[in-house]
Amino acid sequence: MPLIEIKNLTKNYGDGRGIFDVSLEIEKGEVFGFVGINGAGKTTTIRHLMGFLKPDKGSAVINGLDCWNDAAEIKRLIGYVPGEIAFPDTPTGIDFFKAQAELLGVKDLSYAEYIVKTLQLDPTAKLNRMSKGMKQKTAIVAAFMGDREILIFDEPTTGLDPLMRVRFIDILNEEKRKGKTIFMSSHLFDEVEDTCDKVALIRDGKILAVKSTKEIRHNENKSYKIEFISKSDYKRFTALDFSFEEKQEEKNQVVVNICDNDINAFLGVLKGYKIKFISEIKYTLEKYFNSIYKERQNNVQ
Amino acid sequence: MFNKTIFKQTFKSNYKLWLIFTAALCAMSVLIIAQFDPIQINSMMDMIASAFGDAMGDVLSGIGTITLNNMLSGTFYGMLAVVLPVIFVVLTANGLIAAQVDKGSMAYTLSTPIKRRTVATTKGIYLITAIFMMFLVVSLVGLATVQVTQGSAFGDAYTADVKGVSKEFGWDKATVAGNLNMILENPEAVTRGAEARKIDEDVYKLYLQQKIDGGTNQTTMTPGEMAEFQQKFLAGITAAAEVLDTSVTGLTSNLAKIKNNALALEAAAIAADLVPKETLALAPNEEVALEMQKAAFVGVINAQLVSKQFTLDAGLNFSVQEYLTLNLGAVLLIFATSGIAFFCSCIFNSANNSLALGAGIPVAFYLFQMMSGFGEGLEFLKYFSMNTLYDPNAIVSGGSFWIQFLVLALIGVVLYVLAVQVFKEKDLPL
Numbered sequence: 001m002p003l004i005e006i007k008n009l010t011k012n013y014g015d016g017r018g019i020f021d022v023s024l025e026i027e028k029g030e031v032f033g034f035v036g037i038n039g040a041g042k043t044t045t046i047r048h049l050m051g052f053l054k055p056d057k058g059s060a061v062i063n064g065l066d067c068w069n070d071a072a073e074i075k076r077l078i079g080y081v082p083g084e085i086a087f088p089d090t091p092t093g094i095d096f097f098k099a100q101a102e103l104l105g106v107k108d109l110s111y112a113e114y115i116v117k118t119l120q121l122d123p124t125a126k127l128n129r130m131s132k133g134m135k136q137k138t139a140i141v142a143a144f145m146g147d148r149e150i151l152i153f154d155e156p157t158t159g160l161d162p163l164m165r166v167r168f169i170d171i172l173n174e175e176k177r178k179g180k181t182i183f184m185s186s187h188l189f190d191e192v193e194d195t196c197d198k199v200a201l202i203r204d205g206k207i208l209a210v211k212s213t214k215e216i217r218h219n220e221n222k223s224y225k226i227e228f229i230s231k232s233d234y235k236r237f238t239a240l241d242f243s244f245e246e247k248q249e250e251k252n253q254v255v256v257n258i259c260d261n262d263i264n265a266f267l268g269v270l271k272g273y274k275i276k277f278i279s280e281i282k283y284t285l286e287k288y289f290n291s292i293y294k295e296r297q298n299n300v301q
Numbered sequence: 302m303f304n305k306t307i308f309k310q311t312f313k314s315n316y317k318l319w320l321i322f323t324a325a326l327c328a329m330s331v332l333i334i335a336q337f338d339p340i341q342i343n344s345m346m347d348m349i350a351s352a353f354g355d356a357m358g359d360v361l362s363g364i365g366t367i368t369l370n371n372m373l374s375g376t377f378y379g380m381l382a383v384v385l386p387v388i389f390v391v392l393t394a395n396g397l398i399a400a401q402v403d404k405g406s407m408a409y410t411l412s413t414p415i416k417r418r419t420v421a422t423t424k425g426i427y428l429i430t431a432i433f434m435m436f437l438v439v440s441l442v443g444l445a446t447v448q449v450t451q452g453s454a455f456g457d458a459y460t461a462d463v464k465g466v467s468k469e470f471g472w473d474k475a476t477v478a479g480n481l482n483m484i485l486e487n488p489e490a491v492t493r494g495a496e497a498r499k500i501d502e503d504v505y506k507l508y509l510q511q512k513i514d515g516g517t518n519q520t521t522m523t524p525g526e527m528a529e530f531q532q533k534f535l536a537g538i539t540a541a542a543e544v545l546d547t548s549v550t551g552l553t554s555n556l557a558k559i560k561n562n563a564l565a566l567e568a569a570a571i572a573a574d575l576v577p578k579e580t581l582a583l584a585p586n587e588e589v590a591l592e593m594q595k596a597a598f599v600g601v602i603n604a605q606l607v608s609k610q611f612t613l614d615a616g617l618n619f620s621v622q623e624y625l626t627l628n629l630g631a632v633l634l635i636f637a638t639s640g641i642a643f644f645c646s647c648i649f650n651s652a653n654n655s656l657a658l659g660a661g662i663p664v665a666f667y668l669f670q671m672m673s674g675f676g677e678g679l680e681f682l683k684y685f686s687m688n689t690l691y692d693p694n695a696i697v698s699g700g701s702f703w704i705q706f707l708v709l710a711l712i713g714v715v716l717y718v719l720a721v722q723v724f725k726e727k728d729l730p731l
Contacts, residue, residue, distance in 0.1 A: 050412065052729040072416040080412040082731060086405035089314040102306045103413040142409065 001064070003028040003150065003181050004049070008058035011044055019044050019205040021058070026183055026198075031176050033192030033213075034185040035289070036202035042185035043083045045202070046154050049183070050080060062150065079143035083154035083185075085135045093123035093130070093138050097145065104146045112145040118167055132159035140168065144175075151175065153184035157191060169195050189286035193217075201289050209292050216285050220260040223281040228252040229274045237273060242266075255281065304415055307423040315393055315427065322389040323435045326382065327442040333377050334443060335450040337369050338461070339617050368615070369451065370623045374693035378627045383667070383688065386435060386635045391660040393431065394642035397424040398724065399655030408731035421647060421724040425717050428639050436632040440625060447619055460614055462505070465497030466490045485509045501557070504606045511607060530575075537573030537598055541565040556602045570594035575601065626696050633709040634691040638663045640716025647720040650730055687712065 002025035009022040019041040026032045036042050047053045048060045051071025060067040062074045090096040097112055106112075116123055121137040130138065136159040143151060157165050172182060172195050186192050192199050193213055201208045223245055228234040234252040238244065246255035258266045270278070398421065401407040410420055452459040452474065459467075459474050466484055467474045470493075477483055484490040485506065495505035535549075542552045544565040552558060559565050575597040576590075584590035645659035669686035672679045683689040690705040 047729075047731065050408075050731070052408075052411065052731045054726075054728055071411075072414050072419075075412055075414040078412065080408070082405060082408040082412075084405045086408075088310075088401070088406045088409060099310055100409055100413075102310070103410060103415060105414070 005061045010057035028181050029179050031182040031196045033196030033199040040202045041205040077149045079148040079151045081139050081143045081153045081156045085139045087127045100142050106146050111147050112141050115141045115144045151182045193285045219283040223257050225255050226278045227276040229276050233273045302422050304419050304423045311427045319431050323438050326385050326439050329381050330443045331446045334446040339613050342367050369619045370697045374697040378693040382631045387663050390639040391642045394646045395655050399646040399649050400652040402650050403652040417725045421721040432635050436628050440628040462494035462497040466494050469493050481509050481513050504603050508607045508610045533573045537569035540572035541569035544568045570598040630691045633706050636713040637709040640713040644716045644720040647724040
């Protein structure tokens with residue numbers, strides 16, 4: 001049985017807003033990415049997991065407990081970073097951590113201290129004077145503090161600089177090694193691609209696809225960008241029967257899709273041309289999802 | 302149902318507001334009680350009576366002597382003790398739930414294994430505790446102030462003359478109050494005491510003597526004689542009023558004026574004609590007869606003034622029970638009001654809406670209550686205001702109030718229970 005199971009979850013806010021028939025399964029030990037543009041329904045889904053919203057239809061279940069009915073009970077398993085960071089009326093970061101530890105029933109703050117150090121956070125700073133990034137770090141520390149089984153993060157890297165983003169991902173990988181289950185939302189494809197085992201794409205409140213990042217990384221369909229030195233070569237090449245993704249006549253450039261099986265044949269053909277450069281364009285999650293978008297749109301048309 | 306940690310944290314972030322409001326309320330209570338001077342306030346009422354003529358005088362004399370309880374019920378408990386705590390309650394209630402949901406910080410409280418019901422209940426309990434503690438402190442400070450400044454919270458009050466004389470001679474107030482002969486036998490003390498009471502020494506001595514003898518002397522007149530006597534006395538005052546060119550009511554409340562004006566006294570004495578015919582017949586001449594009439598009239602005035610002093614002393618009387626009941630009523634009204642504010646705080650996810658209704662309804666209640674007193678046409682408004690259930694005037698003047706108290710308590714309890722239920726069941730944007 002999956003650790004987190006969302007089944008036909010529906011919350012209709014009217015005017016097409018909300019989430020509709022969302023179903024997801026997250027296994028124990030999995031790092032699950034939840035991607036979509038702003039307003040796609042990521043936060044609404046997460047609020048159901050936290051028991052803040054009551055489903056119109058369907059259910060969210062964590063470890064066999066219903067997220068709405070047993071909202072308090074499931075919190076024993078969850079560390080949470082909310083999408084919008086606003087702290088209680090405690091003066092400094094330390095005061096906040098102490099207050100939060102009391103509520104969580106956490107006695108040992110050494111793990112929190114470790115995260116504070118890793119993220120280079122100054123917890124003695126006044127909460128209301130903190131920059132966006134500092135606030136985000138503070139929220140992250142609060143989520144890790146309880147050393148919970150499941151971590152639910154709503155856009156956790158918002159406001160973090162690139163260096164801290166890397167640090168954060170390091171911490172996530174550590175947690176993953178410890179067997180934690182992580183559910184995080186993001187609007188950045190490369191971020192989830194680097195960290196997650198599985199990624200779900202949500203758009204307009206509906207799940208478009210769920211994909212393993214391994215599959216994407218080891219995709220056999222690759223794209224290559226080639227620039228020819230002469231216009232005549234360009235013209236000769238584009239006349240061939242390849243799957244072209246892009247043709248730029250003025251630069252003598254093409255982007256061509258080649259499956260790994262055909263790579264030798266492709267290289268053989270290239271021998272007869274004078275090329276300026278050739279480079280592989282990585283197949284990314286973004287590309288994958290974009291292709292799904294396009295497919296859907298074509299289907300609709 | 303109750304979480305100690307949440308209570309502690311709620312206390313930590315809210316106690317300052319409580320301190321400010323409690324201190325302000327205590328300060329006002331202390332000022333009002335310490336300032337209270339029954340002689341001054343009652344003579345002020347007399348002045349108003351004489352200034353506004355007979356009609357107003359009748360209205361005012363219907364009120365009777367103003368005691369400290371009366372005064373507090375009208376000023377402090379009629380307004381300040383309601384308005385200030387309502388502001389406190391509205392601000393606090395909004396901050397406890399709605400503001401935190403609006404801001405988003407409630408997410409941290411609710412991402413812990415503490416039930417929503419427990420969170421809301423604990424915060425409600427904080428608000429209720431804060432209100433009751435506020436009034437407990439105000440009541441205790443009030444009682445202490447009454448004791449220190451008026452001496453009448455526990456035991457009899459010290460009258461102005463006792464206070465004045467004790468201060469002048471360095472005597473102990475309690476000793477003097479227990480043995481008024483100390484004043485009576487000391488001419489200087491009599492002068493000082495009379496000054497403190499703003500009466501002349503003759504009247505003061507009479508007052509002291511009567512007080513030592515134990516209360517006012519009973520009249521032996523029959524009702525018929527009494528009526529005749531009052532008629533004569535009134536005739537005397539009317540005559541004096543004409544001479545002094547003032548209203549009869551005004552003069553009635555300031556009889557000493559007649560004593561100080563020879564012409565007025567003469568006119569009054571002749572008009573009243575208090576001395577029996579057979580006694581007058583003994584007078585060797587007209588002059589002596591007039592003197593006898595004058596003396597008789599002054600005697601009656603003095604007796605009246607003395608009895609007025611006794612009334613004023615009654616104004617110092619203080620009923621602890623009434624005082625505590627005034628506080629209990631106020632605390633119940635605020636409790637019910639806090640129910641409204643807390644309910645609004647639990648319903649709304651936006652602090653603006655919570656404040657708008659949480660403050661709007663109590664303010665409307667207060668305005669309706671005020672307007673319902675403006676005239677008969679607006680009296681129906683009292684049925685649209687919860688505040689009319691707390692009537693401080695009824696408490697000090699022997700009206701009924703226990704049922705209203707019970708209703709207020711019920712309103713509060715029901716609203717708090719509903720508020721917790723609503724908070725438990727609603728969607729939260731966290």
